[in-house]
Amino acid sequence: MKSFALMLIAIIVVATFAPIIITLNTIRKVYRMESIKEYFSVIACGFDQAGGSILYSQEDWKVSSWTYYLHREGNRYATYFMQFINFLFRDQKHCENSFYKEAEELKFTASWMLSKSKEVTNVIRN
Numbered sequence: 001m002k003s004f005a006l007m008l009i010a011i012i013v014v015a016t017f018a019p020i021i022i023t024l025n026t027i028r029k030v031y032r033m034e035s036i037k038e039y040f041s042v043i044a045c046g047f048d049q050a051g052g053s054i055l056y057s058q059e060d061w062k063v064s065s066w067t068y069y070l071h072r073e074g075n076r077y078a079t080y081f082m083q084f085i086n087f088l089f090r091d092q093k094h095c096e097n098s099f100y101k102e103a104e105e106l107k108f109t110a111s112w113m114l115s116k117s118k119e120v121t122n123v124i125r126n
Helices: 002-031 036-056 063-072 076-088 094-105 110-115 119-125
Strands: none
Touching: 036 063, 063 076, 063 094, 076 094, 076 119
């Protein structure tokens, strides 16, 4: 129950202050002549990782990457979701490329992960 209450507080705080902070940081980036594109990329990456935590309980994996993994495991719904994500990004291999890139960043061998079955989830979580 305590974790649920903390999650609700976090959602309320983020929903309340995120628009203000993003606006102020965007103005600051413009004033300092820094890359706004890079800033928005970092924000998108953060939301993507939060999505991985919410959808799949995988805090270290992004939505695209883990969807590709589930697709390879034979999850039919993940296959449909992967096709939708690939369509959104206008790249037929977006999820696949994301998976291999992220596996490399997390020091996992993608081929090792794909050769394993459900035990990979337990290895990654520990």
